[in-house]
Amino acid sequence: MRSRVEKDEEEEEEKEKEEEEEEEKEEEEEEEKEEEKEEEKEEEEEEEKEEEKEEEKEEEKEDQEEGKSY
Incomplete structure (x- = not known):
């Protein structure tokens, strides 16, 4: 049998x-x-970039349409 001390040490x-x-x-x-968190942050930044690109495209399109109407 093991001693009490050995048992205590093992425990x-x-x-x-x-x-x-x-x-x-x-x-x-x-x-x-x-x-x-990092991945979510990166995804949000990507989405923001995409939105900015879309907005720029829209603005360019509007500018071109305005240019045609003159």
Whole structure:
């Protein structure tokens, strides 16, 4: 039979291991959230660029139509 001290040490090691794994898991989740934020930000910027392009096209079209009407 193992001594009480050995059992306690094993339990303590097991606890520490579980805590470390939990911390790693939390860190990974945080990183994933950060990456998602970055991706969303990039997508929004892309959409804004597209909208600006569309607006410029519309303005050019309007300018051309105004030019024709004179």
